[in-house]
Amino acid sequence: AQSVTQPDIHITVSEGASLELRCNYSYGATPYLFWYVQSPGQGLQLLLKYFSGDTLVQGIKGFEAEFKRSQSSFNLRKPSVHWSDAAEYFCAVGSANNAGNMLTFGGGTRLMVKP
Amino acid sequence: GAVVSQHPSRVICKSGTSVKIECRSLDFQATTMFWYRQFPKQSLMLMATSNEGSKATYEQGVEKDKFLINHASLTLSTLTVTSAHPEDSSFYICSAREPAQDITDTQYFGPGTRLTVL
Numbered sequence: 001a002q003s004v005t006q007p008d009i010h011i012t013v014s015e016g017a018s019l020e021l022r023c024n025y026s027y028g029a030t031p032y033l034f035w036y037v038q039s040p041g042q043g044l045q046l047l048l049k050y051f052s053g054d055t056l057v058q059g060i061k062g063f064e065a066e067f068k069r070s071q072s073s074f075n076l077r078k079p080s081v082h083w084s085d086a087a088e089y090f091c092a093v094g095s096a097n098n099a100g101n102m103l104t105f106g107g108g109t110r111l112m113v114k115p
Numbered sequence: 116g117a118v119v120s121q122h123p124s125r126v127i128c129k130s131g132t133s134v135k136i137e138c139r140s141l142d143f144q145a146t147t148m149f150w151y152r153q154f155p156k157q158s159l160m161l162m163a164t165s166n167e168g169s170k171a172t173y174e175q176g177v178e179k180d181k182f183l184i185n186h187a188s189l190t191l192s193t194l195t196v197t198s199a200h201p202e203d204s205s206f207y208i209c210s211a212r213e214p215a216q217d218i219t220d221t222q223y224f225g226p227g228t229r230l231t232v233l
Contacts, residue, residue, distance in 0.1 A: 036224070041206075041227070041229070042227060043119075043121070043208050043224040043225050043226040044159075044208070044210075044224040045224070046221060046223065046224075049221060090158065090159070094222075102149065102161050103149075103161075103222055105159050106158065107157070107158045108157075108158050110156075
């Protein structure tokens with residue numbers, strides 16, 4: 001069974017500082033990997049996804065993530081955090097060879113941004 | 116593109132009543148929709164997968180008679196919480212995918228519905 005671990009429940013960074021959110025997955029086949037962001041009381045917005053090809057994926061809002069198969073990781077990064085980035089971030093893995101697939105989510109990382 | 120809406124955004128009801136939540140894909144046809152439940156400060160838990168024109172597939176531990184799902188068209192799925200009780204209070208989020216156009220099976224999420232049962 002597939003699983004996703006986000007080791008950091010909370011992270012606080014200063015505005016303008018760089019950010020890295022960790023995500024480790026467990027899946028036997030080639031995974032599809034996603035990062036979503038959720039603002040309080042809102043649904044989830046897709047930031048970026050990895051399907052195949054270039055392991056460094058660019059997303060919206062200046063985010064990027066790097067797929068490292070050897071480490072089973074898909075960490076999310078941003079070079080300079082803005083106060084509006086404060087939110088909950090979810091990493092998810094989807095199957096790559098099943099038609100009707102579900103996503104498995106990590107527990108989430110709550111990002112707080114200090115002024 | 117790929118916008119998913121939910122209605123209502125918030126609902127408060129009395130214990131024992133039923134509540135219907137709608138999930139619509141606004142600019143694409145969603146052959147598959149998913150319903151999730153999210154407790155405060157927790158991750159999303161998949162409740163069921165809904166395929167247009169067929170019965171929903173429920174995850175283990177989810178009561179199908181309590182959480183009725185209907186996916187009658189390619190743009191609309193409904194979740195009805197029957198005989199709601201306070202423990203059903205939660206944030207319900209739907210998502211939709213259109214695999215014919217996106218082989219990565221990306222799910223696009225609605226804004227969620229906050230259900231409070233008194």
